[in-house]
Amino acid sequence: MSKDIVRKPVPVDFLDLDGMELWLEEMAAKGLHFQGSGVLFAHFLPGAPAQVRCHAEPTPDKRRDVIPGQAVDCGDLGWSYAGKIGWLAVFRTSDPSAPDFHTDPVAQSYTLERMTRTMTRSTWLLLAVMASLTAFLVWSSLDSSFGPVLRLVGYSSPYTGFVFLLDLVLTLHIVREVWGLCRLRRRLRAGMPISGPPAGGIPASSGRATPSYSVSSPWPKSAEPVPTFWA
């Protein structure tokens, strides 16, 4: 059984929920059905090409053997749990009449709360480390009493510079991602749904059927406010 599994690197950022869903739907349309993930790769079971809708739901527990609470009952509403990929639990349905996994953007925003809180804390920590490192490097280059440290930094200056630059790029990337996630949560809370196919099917001409996911952007591609009296 396991030798039938096809392993693929994930080309989508783990915080790009919509992009992740689009990629998994595209793989299913090619006959590769998501089964779970390992450390580096997503696992797919080959089968008949199928039009499915996928939903990536942030979960508080990254462990692959911990099944999220919704998995138990989602079958009653036409969805099934497929597996985890990072912090995301993947659900899917091939039933065109099944409702969308989330039908209330405000409720959906609650699922992002824990994730955004954790990511924001980590980002502040990362920024603090980055600022300390920058301050230390500047100070050591300005203050001659830093002799031994300066020699150490000077000795490996090309490497130090490269590592510092790499760290800076990674930090900026993470800050951008987390900012996008927070923005997405704010939009959901304001009643704007993540764009996706309408419940009832995936028209071949819809944007959803086209592999238009971005590799780095966690922001929704378009969002119209929910025309509701309530939200």
Place this chain on the structure above:
Amino acid sequence: MSKKALGTLTETMFYVLMAFLKEERCGTEAAEFVACKTKGRVRMGPGTLYTILGKFEEEGLLKEVAVEGRKRTYRLTDRGRALYQEEVARLRACVADADSEEVQS
């Protein structure tokens, strides 16, 4: 989930509270109630349903009263009932405003 309290209820949240007004129910029964009550106008996906149940329980609007296998049954708390009634009063006031505007025009 967040420590921030719920703001205005969405339509789906309002109907979920309504589902527990008269009897204890599990999630699936609540979804069936909402679909039946609204004649299919308000549809709830599983993610929305279980997120709302979790949030309501966390906010003290619902209380879990029984767990039988995978079935979890909830009951509306006094706080949940008060919030529901508050929302009904708000909606009645809105409808009254709309009615009075129609009469004038």
